[in-house]
Amino acid sequence: MRIILATLNAKYIHTSLAIRLLKAYSEHEFEDIVLAEYTIKDPLMNIVSDLYQKQPDVIGFSCYIWNIEETVKLVAILKQVLPEVKIVLGGPEVSYEPLYWMKREAGIDFVVNGDGEETFHHLLQEIRDGHKYHFVYGAAYRKGEELIVNPPRPKSDLNTLPTPHRFADDLPELSKRIVYFETSRGCPFNCQFCLSSIEVGVRYYDIERVKSDLLYLIEGGAKVIKFLDRTFNINRNYAMEMFQFLIDNHQGCVFQFEITADIMRPEVLDFLAENAPPGIFRFEIGVQSTNDETNELVKRRQNFAKLSRTVMKIKASGNIDQHLDLIAGLPMEDYSTFRKTFNDVFAMEPEELQLGFLKMLRGTGLRAQAAKYDYTYMENAPYEILSSHVMPFSDIIRLKRLEDVLEKYWNSHRMDHAVKYLIRHVFPSPFDFFQEFGDYWEERGWQKIGHQLEDLFTRLQDFLTDRGTGSMDIITGLMKLDYFLGHKYKPRKIWWNDVLDKSEWAKHLQHIARQPELLSARLAEAGLSERELQKYIVLDVLPFRLEPVLESLSGLRFDGIVAAAAESEAAGKVESPAAGLADGGSGGDGAEPAAGHAAVALAEGAAPAMADPHPGAGDGRTLLIVLYQQDESQRAQYYALPV
Numbered sequence: 235m236r237i238i239l240a241t242l243n244a245k246y247i248h249t250s251l252a253i254r255l256l257k258a259y260s261e262h263e264f265e266d267i268v269l270a271e272y273t274i275k276d277p278l279m280n281i282v283s284d285l286y287q288k289q290p291d292v293i294g295f296s297c298y299i300w301n302i303e304e305t306v307k308l309v310a311i312l313k314q315v316l317p318e319v320k321i322v323l324g325g326p327e328v329s330y331e332p333l334y335w336m337k338r339e340a341g342i343d344f345v346v347n348g349d350g351e352e353t354f355h356h357l358l359q360e361i362r363d364g365h366k367y368h369f370v371y372g373a374a375y376r377k378g379e380e381l382i383v384n385p386p387r388p389k390s391d392l393n394t395l396p397t398p399h400r401f402a403d404d405l406p407e408l409s410k411r412i413v414y415f416e417t418s419r420g421c422p423f424n425c426q427f428c429l430s431s432i433e434v435g436v437r438y439y440d441i442e443r444v445k446s447d448l449l450y451l452i453e454g455g456a457k458v459i460k461f462l463d464r465t466f467n468i469n470r471n472y473a474m475e476m477f478q479f480l481i482d483n484h485q486g487c488v489f490q491f492e493i494t495a496d497i498m499r500p501e502v503l504d505f506l507a508e509n510a511p512p513g514i515f516r517f518e519i520g521v522q523s524t525n526d527e528t529n530e531l532v533k534r535r536q537n538f539a540k541l542s543r544t545v546m547k548i549k550a551s552g553n554i555d556q557h558l559d560l561i562a563g564l565p566m567e568d569y570s571t572f573r574k575t576f577n578d579v580f581a582m583e584p585e586e587l588q589l590g591f592l593k594m595l596r597g598t599g600l601r602a603q604a605a606k607y608d609y610t611y612m613e614n615a616p617y618e619i620l621s622s623h624v625m626p627f628s629d630i631i632r633l634k635r636l637e638d639v640l641e642k643y644w645n646s647h648r649m650d651h652a653v654k655y656l657i658r659h660v661f662p663s664p665f666d667f668f669q670e671f672g673d674y675w676e677e678r679g680w681q682k683i684g685h686q687l688e689d690l691f692t693r694l695q696d697f698l699t700d701r702g703t704g705s706m707d708i709i710t711g712l713m714k715l716d717y718f719l720g721h722k723y724k725p726r727k728i729w730w731n732d733v734l735d736k737s738e739w740a741k742h743l744q745h746i747a748r749q750p751e752l753l754s755a756r757l758a759e760a761g762l763s764e765r766e767l768q769k770y771i772v773l774d775v776l777p778f779r780l781e782p783v784l785e786s787l788s789g790l791r792f793d794g795i796v797a798a799a800a801e802s803e804a805a806g807k808v809e810s811p812a813a814g815l816a817d818g819g820s821g822g823d824g825a826e827p828a829a830g831h832a833a834v835a836l837a838e839g840a841a842p843a844m845a846d847p848h849p850g851a852g853d854g855r856t857l858l859i860v861l862y863q864q865d866e867s868q869r870a871q872y873y874a875l876p877v
Contacts, residue, residue, distance in 0.1 A: 240293060422436055688729040
């Protein structure tokens, strides 16, 4: 009996853990099990053709919110070209309403609910042998025209499940893909918008087995491992032991975790701050809302002051990137309160801030209460809301515009200096910048056309110019800095028109060639001639002093962090404020140090104080020098000399 375990991934860079778990559990009895991974972008007929040529007897699909619609279409076509094949669906998207899916698509023969390993194995035995499907707990099946859902199967003992991480066929691809990994299943929380709230309790794999599998993957060449645990740090001792193991054995592999920040113990934070190697750990933190009434309605317990302190302590270490999540459209969260939520969270300036929109997932408590809050939402996946009792569709549309600009101008890190300047010194709040720019973007019709890197800079400049923004010389200078630093090699073109004339450019280059020690000892040791230097250097003169402007971008400036800092101070645990950025001409590499808790409060909705946000910046000019390919990191290095 030939069995195909298939899934449609969002991208090829991911490996599907679910189908590997099923294969690992059943391959000792069913030897002819083949894994087939596609993407939702692949043409359906290409997938059908590939599966048809494998001539399967059974096809199992792993189903999620992002692939269910394409999977259902695929099933319908497969049943026409392979009418005898048995098609089994499993995964979170079909587990909670199996009858809906079987009624919707007649080609679905079985649905596996919950933990799939034992249920799918038992189902394969019955397909092969006696067809006594009523014995397969945890499965739904067809009996003639009748649809039957069997009682659920007890939860699996995770330590009886074989490892899914040691297939020889996966080794050549490990370095090219994100490897999904779980050390536990379940979630201790009860958030009503989340499928994880349905399963009560948390089950763990034996930690020594976990370590062994991780070491196998790391030594096999894995570059990124993403842990699927819903709250990796819920068990402090388990998490601490895992963190230490990964620190000792990472070999350059990067590890991503979902953590709950407001329960992170101080000793864990101290340990990570002191021991985590830079760039090895990434934390994903779900904030969703800072509105207390909203959190209470969705049964989400959250202490935002503690969460903020955790995020800031991690940020101050400079070792761990953080990805924070928000959800627009939760109960009692209107446009105004969501603006506050956004600004509360953006005050921490995470490396990435993801703005999502509430999805009414099948099986969740919030979907069951949709009428209570007047929710309208998409009938098919991803079930995204269209409106609620306090957020009309017009507000959803506006927030979509904000989300688009947020992705392009903050999460992409193409203009960190310029955007930070705008939200610190120009706009009333981060929300107002992203929203106003998003509205402008839509008005110009840019959402309908593509863009090159240079377009992002010219469009921001157009927006700022059209609104009559002040301090454009400083903003443009920071945009130039960002543009130069965004290239690994010397850029062949620039997006601005006010370039240095050849004589001035040559004068500055000669000065640097004669006195390279002004920039760095390494450059002086290299002994590059003027001609050689020209290959690796870009120059520009900024009509202001860069150093005080960069100083004005260090630290943090918003209310939420001030409150968290005050609470920290009351507890006697205030971290030292960070020093400023690399000083002009010191040979700094342009990296910004982690911010401390020193902050200037900015009242919600109030315009920033513009009297003199960076004193001394107008007292001179700056020669901006950017060097490429100067060390193994291949990162551009910048220097600032007074003119």
